[in-house]
Amino acid sequence: MSSKKSDKSGNRNDVPNLSELFSDDVKLETSAGDIFSGPVSGLNDDKAYPVQGNAGPRQADRRFATTSSSFTQMILILNIVVLTGILVYLVRRPFGVISAAGEASTKSADSARPAASAAASEINDTTDPAALVKTMELGRHTTDVLDGAVSLQTAERLYASKEYLKAAYVYERLRGNLSLRTDRDEALADWLTLQMALCLQKTQEQELMAELFTRALNSRSPVVRALANYNLAFIQNHNRNFLEARRHAYQAMALLKTIEAYMPTTLEADCYFLAAESLTRYLLRIGNQRDDLPGNTWSDAQPIYSLPITDQEQLGYLLTEGMDQLSKSAIAPLVAYDPQRSIGAQWTAYALDAPLDQLLWQYASEAKVVLNLNSLSAAARQHKTMVYLPLVDRNYLAEVAVGAAGLVWRFDGQSGQVYDISTFEHSDALKAVLVREAAALWQRFLLRHRSDPRKPNAHYCLGQLYTMADQAATALGEYKLVATQYPAHSLAPYALLGSSRIKTTLRDFTGAQTDLNELLIRYPNSRITDEALLSLAEATMENGNYAEAAELFGRVYHLNINRRARLQSVFGLGKCAYEQGHFAEAAKWLTETLSLFTDHSDKRLAATCLMLGQALIQTEQYTEAAKVLHNALGAKLGNREYVRIALNLVEAELKQQHYVGALEIFERIPESRLTQEDSVDVMIAKARLYRQMDIPTPAIALLRRKIEFIAESRLRALLSLELAECYLQNGELTPARRELNEAMPHLPTGRETRRAAYLLAQIAYRNNNHKQAEAICLDVMKQGVDDESLRREVLGLLGALYTEQQ
Numbered sequence: 001m002s003s004k005k006s007d008k009s010g011n012r013n014d015v016p017n018l019s020e021l022f023s024d025d026v027k028l029e030t031s032a033g034d035i036f037s038g039p040v041s042g043l044n045d046d047k048a049y050p051v052q053g054n055a056g057p058r059q060a061d062r063r064f065a066t067t068s069s070s071f072t073q074m075i076l077i078l079n080i081v082v083l084t085g086i087l088v089y090l091v092r093r094p095f096g097v098i099s100a101a102g103e104a105s106t107k108s109a110d111s112a113r114p115a116a117s118a119a120a121s122e123i124n125d126t127t128d129p130a131a132l133v134k135t136m137e138l139g140r141h142t143t144d145v146l147d148g149a150v151s152l153q154t155a156e157r158l159y160a161s162k163e164y165l166k167a168a169y170v171y172e173r174l175r176g177n178l179s180l181r182t183d184r185d186e187a188l189a190d191w192l193t194l195q196m197a198l199c200l201q202k203t204q205e206q207e208l209m210a211e212l213f214t215r216a217l218n219s220r221s222p223v224v225r226a227l228a229n230y231n232l233a234f235i236q237n238h239n240r241n242f243l244e245a246r247r248h249a250y251q252a253m254a255l256l257k258t259i260e261a262y263m264p265t266t267l268e269a270d271c272y273f274l275a276a277e278s279l280t281r282y283l284l285r286i287g288n289q290r291d292d293l294p295g296n297t298w299s300d301a302q303p304i305y306s307l308p309i310t311d312q313e314q315l316g317y318l319l320t321e322g323m324d325q326l327s328k329s330a331i332a333p334l335v336a337y338d339p340q341r342s343i344g345a346q347w348t349a350y351a352l353d354a355p356l357d358q359l360l361w362q363y364a365s366e367a368k369v370v371l372n373l374n375s376l377s378a379a380a381r382q383h384k385t386m387v388y389l390p391l392v393d394r395n396y397l398a399e400v401a402v403g404a405a406g407l408v409w410r411f412d413g414q415s416g417q418v419y420d421i422s423t424f425e426h427s428d429a430l431k432a433v434l435v436r437e438a439a440a441l442w443q444r445f446l447l448r449h450r451s452d453p454r455k456p457n458a459h460y461c462l463g464q465l466y467t468m469a470d471q472a473a474t475a476l477g478e479y480k481l482v483a484t485q486y487p488a489h490s491l492a493p494y495a496l497l498g499s500s501r502i503k504t505t506l507r508d509f510t511g512a513q514t515d516l517n518e519l520l521i522r523y524p525n526s527r528i529t530d531e532a533l534l535s536l537a538e539a540t541m542e543n544g545n546y547a548e549a550a551e552l553f554g555r556v557y558h559l560n561i562n563r564r565a566r567l568q569s570v571f572g573l574g575k576c577a578y579e580q581g582h583f584a585e586a587a588k589w590l591t592e593t594l595s596l597f598t599d600h601s602d603k604r605l606a607a608t609c610l611m612l613g614q615a616l617i618q619t620e621q622y623t624e625a626a627k628v629l630h631n632a633l634g635a636k637l638g639n640r641e642y643v644r645i646a647l648n649l650v651e652a653e654l655k656q657q658h659y660v661g662a663l664e665i666f667e668r669i670p671e672s673r674l675t676q677e678d679s680v681d682v683m684i685a686k687a688r689l690y691r692q693m694d695i696p697t698p699a700i701a702l703l704r705r706k707i708e709f710i711a712e713s714r715l716r717a718l719l720s721l722e723l724a725e726c727y728l729q730n731g732e733l734t735p736a737r738r739e740l741n742e743a744m745p746h747l748p749t750g751r752e753t754r755r756a757a758y759l760l761a762q763i764a765y766r767n768n769n770h771k772q773a774e775a776i777c778l779d780v781m782k783q784g785v786d787d788e789s790l791r792r793e794v795l796g797l798l799g800a801l802y803t804e805q806q
Contacts, residue, residue: 138169146170150177152309159199168199183220183323184316190219191319194228201235222322222388226255227307230267233274237299240291242282243406243421249275250403254387258322264305269449273457274299275403276441280461283434286427287468294528295490297457322388326352333359333385335366335397345391349401356405357381360398360418367394370415380407380420408437431468439465456486463498472502493523493532500535509543512536530561534568541576550576567596571604578611583618586611594628606632606641613648617655626652639673647685659693679706680715684722696726717746724759733763751787754780758794765797774801 138146146154146166150173158167175192178185197212216228229252237245249271256268277299285291309315328334333351347367351359357373364371373381383405389397395411402409408419410433419433442458442465463478479502482495500515516536520529537552553572556565574589590612597605609632616625629649637645646669653662666686674682683706687699703723710716720743727736740756740763747753761776777798785791 138165142166143169147173150174152312155195159195162202164199164202168196171195171199183320187219187221187224187319187323188312188316190216190221190224191227191315193219194224194231197228198231201231220323221319222255222258222326222386223307223319225386226252226258229255230271231304233271233278234299234302234304237274237278237281240281240285242278242285242291245278246275246282247404247406249278250400253400254385254389254404255322257388257390257392259307259318262308262318266452267305269445269452270299270302272441272445272448273452273454274302276438276445276458276461279434279438279441280465283431283438283465283468286431293457293461294494295457297454297490325390326350326386326388329354333362333387335359335362337366341391344393347389347392347394347397349387349389349392349397351385351387351401353384353386355381356383356385356401359385359387359401360416363398363401364416367398369398369411372415372417375423376407376418376420377423380405408433410437435465435469439469456482456489456491460491460495460498463495467498467502472506476502487522493519493526493528497528497532497535500532500539504535504539504542507542509539512539513543530556530559530565534565534572537569537572541572541579546576546579563596567593570596571608574608574611578615583615587615587619587621590615601636605635606637606645609635610641610644610648613645613652617648617652620655622652622655626656639675640678642673643669643678643681647681650685650689654689654692659689662689676710676712677715680710680718684718687722687726691726691729694729696730699726700730713746714748717743718752721747721752721756721759724756728759728762733766737763751790754783754785754787755790758790758797761794761797765801770801770804773797777801 146169150170152174155167155170155174158164158170171192175189175196178189178192180186180189193212194216197209197216200206200209200212203209213228213232216224217232219225219228229248233245233248233252236242236248253268253271253275256263256271260267277293281291281293284293307315307318329350330352333354334349336348338346338348349359349363357376360371360373363369385401385404387397387401387404389400392400398411398416399409402418406420406422408421410417410419421430421434439462442462445452446455446458459478459482463475463482466472466475466478476499479495479499482489483492483499486492496515496519500512500519503509503512503515513536516532516539519526519532520536523529526532533552533556537549537556540552541549550573553569553576557569557573560566570589570593574586574593577583577586577589590608593604593608594612597608609628613625613629613632616622616628626649629645629652632645633642633649646665650662650665653659653665666682666689669682671679683702687696687703690696690699690702700723703719703726707716707719707723710719720739724736724739724743727733727739736759740760744753744756747756757776757780761773761780764770764773764776777794780794781798785794
């Protein structure tokens with residue numbers, strides 16, 4: 001046995017023939033006597049073998065023969081020991097690994113390879129994912145039962161009954177039975193590997209599943225690759241890996257032509273729909289919106305098809321579809337144009353793992369398109385591309401080939417641009433490109449699949465995408481189309497809700513209320529009734545109808561649907577009460593609102609603290625107000641919000657006559673957070689602090705020093721008004737009148753102008769011009785005074801005038 005092995009492993013010319021081994025003639029027929037008898041004395045016959053010297057050749061030959069015989073015996077013993085060890089190992093080894101050894105031996109071109117070599121090779125092949133599947137702990141009894149019923153029908157039955165590990169085991173046994181000597185056998189083995197991956201996708205063996213999918217994606221069979229990418233597209237979309245889902249969907253479309261005759265006619269539409277949906281959901285995510293689309297007619301609810309299987313021969317034929325045609329493009333991709341065919345079926349492309357840029361340059365040459373690949377990296381250009389696209393549209397060919405590489409194709413009618421979204425540095429630029437691409441995807445879907453029942457989905461997504469692109473009118477048109485042309489579709493109420501939100505943004509609160517009322521009337525049992533009620537309440541509140549809005553907020557609050565709806569309704573109730581001047585009620589609702597916040601970056605947090613602080617100040621709960629506002633300063637606030645809360649905190653401290661604390665708050669406000677308008681507000685508040693401390697002189701010095709640097713007339717007028725207050729408190733009537741005369745033409749109409757008029761009345765009163773003071777006060781009262789403190793001051797001055805007249 002070992003001699004045969006040595007003969008095979010050595011050089012054929014070095015093997016001696018019989019005539020070289022034996023000097024005498026070889027007897028073709030020998031008897032037992034020839035083998036076992038003969039003159040023993042012949043062994044010592046000096047005549048037959050003459051001696052030449054003391055150590056002649058014959059003696060050397062004898063010693064050589066003895067040594068050679070011992071060496072041969074040692075080799076034989078060593079082989080016996082090795083084979084015995086291998087047999088013991090194979091008996092004790094799990095069944096699946098034995099199958100793997102058999103599979104490895106069938107793969108070998110040398111059918112006579114010793115069993116020991118096959119076993120050793122398979123033992124070392126630990127990276128084979130298929131071999132790892134066989135180590136699954138199913139139990140000897142289970143494997144014995146499955147070994148007795150290895151068939152495709154058994155595997156499918158086990159998969160249907162959700163016994164996925166058992167189904168994977170049977171698929172592996174079927175795979176191990178293949179010889180892998182033909183393209184069909186290799187394709188069948190790859191298809192069975194894919195089936196194993198799909199089984200494990202339902203289990204916890206995710207790492208092993210990924211390895212099996214990788215093997216299927218590298219199959220030589222375009223059909224296996226198409227099916228692997230088709231399944232992965234749905235899996236990745238379900239797992240919210242949206243860009244990967246889009247890439248796999250395009251890779252599937254690049255090869256679906258190999259099996260379109262055997263699959264449902266909607267297969268290509270399903271992949272195109274998934275590519276558009278996954279890109280839309282990705283845009284929602286990067287836009288900080290919920291990435292789950294409403295309704296139940298999206299890709300997660302679509303059936304996933306498989307090849308129709310009747311027997312092994314038919315399956316082998318299906319799996320090798322397209323291989324011959326693709327082999328013709330092994331050296332270079334093929335792109336052809338046939339003007340004799342109808343539009344939409346004039347272009348054909350085949351590529352077998354060709355570099356993407358090579359395929360695109362050939363396409364550009366044939367299509368007379370100016371191609372721009374400047375933004376692509378070397379890795380993106382060299383991306384291996386397999387396409388099987390006979391008789392397709394020109395733009396579809398480029399879109400699918402580029403999309404299969406995870407890139408974006410944009411064509412303006414003359415030139416084509418390829419974008420690699422992984423290289424975008426600025427999110428705004430990325431979002432703009434992807435929004436245009438997603439909208440174009442949905443538009444192409446509507447054109448290519450005019451009778452598809454998912455057209456409402458496309459229009460709804462277009463409404464969302466146009467909203468992202470700030471094209472409000474176009475977005476409204478898409479939403480209205482869904483609501484009017486497809487009123488029975490599950491997306492119709494969501495379209496009305498989307499339309500109302502756009503109108504709210506445009507401050508068309510009446511139109512928003514109309515849409516929301518229509519939603520509540522037409523779809524009273526919709527899942528978004530509570531959301532519609534909240535939106536209607538907010539639109540009503542923004543329209544100034546606070547009492548009606550509070551009633552709507554109250555309905556949602558008492559429904560107690562979920563924490564988010566409760567937070568939104570309580571905030572709305574607090575704001576409505578605050579705007580109506582019901583400060584005690586506002587404080588109650590806003591305090592509850594604060595207790596419901598879990599996200600400190602919520603934009604409503606600052607508004608809640610401001611309104612609650614003011615409500616507590618108005619109800620003379622200054623300590624509580626200061627505590628709320630002080631805690632709010634530690635939250636994540638914008639600059640404007642920070643300044644407003646700080647100024648309200650100063651007011652709460654002043655109400656308690658905590659002057660030192662108020663001054664410390666001013667010192668802690670960073671100048672970097674102040675705009676010019678904020679700086680003016682801070683200076684006015686600081687001047688009022690000095691006036692309340694009855695030291696107006698520092699306030700006058702501060703305002704006169706800063707007013708020269710304020711360019712805007714309105715802001716200068718506000719500073720002049722406060723400066724006049726300081727002069728008046730300091731008894732300087734002439735400069736006070738001068739400041740008021742300068743400020744009056746530029747003050748905002750309302751509270752400030754009435755305040756300035758009251759100060760003029762004070763100056764007239766102190767100059768003993770009582771009639772002028774009385775006339776000014778009466779004029780202010782006729783205008784209507786909303787500020788209660790100013791109203792009391794005006795009435796007090798009138799009382800003093802009437803008292804002196806008596």
